[in-house]
Amino acid sequence: MDLDIDTVRIARTRADCVLRPGEAFLGGGTSLYSEPVPAGVTGLVDLTGLGWEPWSVDGSGLRVSATCTLAELEVGPGSLGGAGTLRGPASAGPYRALGIVRECVGALSLSAKVARVATVGGNLALALPAGSMIGLFAALDARAVVWTPDGGSREVAVADLVTGAGVVALAPGEVLREVRVPGPVLGQRTVFRRASLTPTGRTAAMVTGRESKRGPRIVVTGSVSAPHALYAHDHDMLDRWLDWVGSDVGWYEDTHGSVAWRAAMTRRLAHEALEELGGAA
Structure with a gap:
């Protein structure tokens, strides 16, 4: 080509x-x-010539390089969290939050060939609403490490890195170096929900979440142009927040889903996620 x-x-x-x-x-x-x-x-x-280690995990948390491929993420950290979303009572473990990694990779509907080349950093930097790495790392409260052109570095929450469809908070010449997930988060339960118009279609609405000391954290992507997150203590609070998202932020629309359908699916998935995480009725 x-x-x-x-x-x-x-x-x-x-x-x-x-x-x-x-x-x-x-x-x-x-x-x-x-x-x-x-x-x-x-x-x-x-x-990719920089030779960054794809990922590492220790007591301080998980570090995933920007050049880590989606295949490396799936068979590496993805395997640490078990196979798929943890449902119902989950056995305690140091990495159970990573149970949604494989589902988030699978949400991209990539061929094995593409998954061996496509990178975590590329998915984040493209900032497409359907970019499931955004929802994954926003739910895990990850921070992005950014190299600045002057030789320094800065950090920004992944939830704040993507500011719109195709828009990221990176200045000219800045490099997304890696994302870091705090150690305490790795042991928390997580949840994943996704909807598309067809079984293998592009994600039109995605909800990720995790338990935390502040209450269930619900992250909405796919149906909005940038990620939005809430610590939802009950379903009424979640409904009020989703009403605000629809009226003040607005639902994303393209050929993969209308505004009305995306709004309805997001609401359903968000309530399912909150229920799974044990949110109050």
């Missing part, structure tokens, strides 16, 4: 991540085969 670019540089060190005029960063690159190269981009800087 002709990508209509002039150069591709493979970054080996952080110094290689200083962009030259017309350059943009490249993660897995799978999106380049479905969308035109952005206007003005004449060169790419391939971050």
